[in-house]
Amino acid sequence: MTHYPPTVPVDRPVVGSYQTYEGAQRAVDFLSDSRFPVERTAIIGSDLRMVETVLGRLTRGRAALAGAGSGAWFGLLIGLLLSLFAAGNHHALVLMLSGLLYGAVFGALFGFVGHALSGGRRDFSSRSQIVAARYDVVADSEVAEDAKNMLIKLGWREG
Template sequence: MTQQPPPSVVDRPVVGSYATYAGAQRAVDFLSDNKFPVEHTAIIGSDLRMVETVLGRLTRGRAALAGVGTGAWFGLLIGLLLSVFAAGGHNVIVLIISGIVYGAVFGAIFGFVGHALSGGRRDFASRSQIVAARYDVVADAEVAEEAKNMLIKLGWREG
């Protein structure tokens, strides 16, 4: 049995437009709760932009501290993998703890040295995300009117 490719998402009629992704998501959830076939819908973000939120200054100490956390997680993973081949329960605990400690130490060293070698470029920590100015809920043409009417008739509103 061959499946037909889905219709182009951008050619579908808009059944609702929202300022936030959460609002569009709640609208689709509302339709789902009211037994609408939501597999015929999509959420489209328009006017995309990348927003980078600066979290703070990144010093060598903070870079080393971040390296401790990353290294400890990596060390835990290595310790767990090595413990699969260890004989006896006592060796397993020693391998896991050793992996965490060595991972944290090497992570701190690599974090500190890596930041020191950056030459002062990018001395801040940040988080990036893509946001849209508007989020449209669209539906296949054959069910779009039903979706739009359902949102209006049942009194759904963003909030």
């Protein structure tokens, strides 16, 4: 198995530790506003986990509706591209509306059939994200103490 070197040195001192990514991001932004060389910092998330939030039950009707929505956008895009070559404005509008309509119909059909063929193995919709238990702001050894002191001295707080 090939091991690649990390792109960010992991032996950098921690200058601040935060419960949220937004808190770590605000700390780096605060340092940037204070003219600190932020190109010598990094935000490292630790104890990563994948969280899947269930949004609701997925029925064939909802699958068809979601397919219709995405198909309509795709059809509109195709209609816009074809309208570039249309002879007049009237033809361009007809092409865009036709693309939207056909895209919605075929998208709904594919969404319905795709869900029906799944055999009920996944009858819910969800959103996945990777979150960390902690976000550390680290800096190069040469400037780490300055960054830590700047955050303390200037009274920056996560909230």
